[in-house]
Amino acid sequence: xxxxxxxxxxxxxxxxxxxxxxxxxxxxxxxxxxxxxxxxxxxxxxxxxxxxxxxxxxxxxxxxxxxxxxxxxxxxxxxxxxxxxxxxxxxxxxxxxxxxxxxxxxxxxxxx
Amino acid sequence: xxxxxxxxxxxxxxxxxxxxxxxxxxxxxxxxxxxxxxxxxxxxxxxxxxxxxxxxxxxxxxxxxxxxxxxxxxxxxxxxxxxxxxxxxxxxxxxxxxxxxxxxxxxxxxxxxxx
Numbered sequence: 433x434x435x436x437x438x439x440x441x442x443x444x445x446x447x448x449x450x451x452x453x454x455x456x457x458x459x460x461x462x463x464x465x466x467x468x469x470x471x472x473x474x475x476x477x478x479x480x481x482x483x484x485x486x487x488x489x490x491x492x493x494x495x496x497x498x499x500x501x502x503x504x505x506x507x508x509x510x511x512x513x514x515x516x517x518x519x520x521x522x523x524x525x526x527x528x529x530x531x532x533x534x535x536x537x538x539x540x541x542x543x544x
Numbered sequence: 545x546x547x548x549x550x551x552x553x554x555x556x557x558x559x560x561x562x563x564x565x566x567x568x569x570x571x572x573x574x575x576x577x578x579x580x581x582x583x584x585x586x587x588x589x590x591x592x593x594x595x596x597x598x599x600x601x602x603x604x605x606x607x608x609x610x611x612x613x614x615x616x617x618x619x620x621x622x623x624x625x626x627x628x629x630x631x632x633x634x635x636x637x638x639x640x641x642x643x644x645x646x647x648x649x650x651x652x653x654x655x656x657x658x659x
Contacts, residue, residue: 436586466647475548475635475650476587521586530600531577531589532648 435459438535451509455522462524467507470519512542548651556657563623565654569638576619577637626658
């Protein structure tokens with residue numbers, strides 16, 4: 433039962449342009465969402481998060497948007513840089529639970 | 545402040561052998577989580593531990609898998625009588641005390657290959 437879904441396995445973007453990574457979830461009890469970045473042979477690195485009481489959170493070049501009614505969130509990276517090339521995982525958390533639920537990841541390639 | 549440490553980074557075992565994976569959480573973190581990533585899939589929760597206690601093992605296979613987090617030393621994920629389907633990347637994460645379970649910091653993972 434995949435409660436967090438990332439339907440685009442890959443995305444290619446030109447350097448300097450905006451990257452938009454999407455994530456959908458099915459469990460309305462999730463109240464905290466995170467994005468992780470993962471390089472090959474490394475563990476996921478926490479990038480940015482958002483609580484369900486907000487609809488936007490910004491940190492430098494990274495912005496996460498949350499649309500609760502649509503059960504959808506997105507990560508915007510602008511401007512995209514070649515070093516952003518990695519696999520990005522969306523994760524969700526429900527207060528009272530003990531674990532994160534991960535999507536299957538989107539591989540972002542930023543073309544110089 | 546060192547991050548989450550896992551060892552070994554790579555482990556090769558033959559079918560039927562035991563695999564032992566170690567995880568040292570970040571300094572000041574008392575909560576440890578184990579996740580497994582099969583090829584082409586996302587990370588799947590296995591078990592959540594605090595010192596000397598298993599809090600949630602709902603994601604752990606019922607047989608052959610066990611985990612511990614002793615008072616002293618690292619957390620250990622043990623897989624007995626490994627099979628080829630156990631080949632995966634096993635990630636450990638840690639978080640601070642209660643109230644911050646949602647932000648988990650991950651180690652580099654142990655890649656287990658069963659021949």
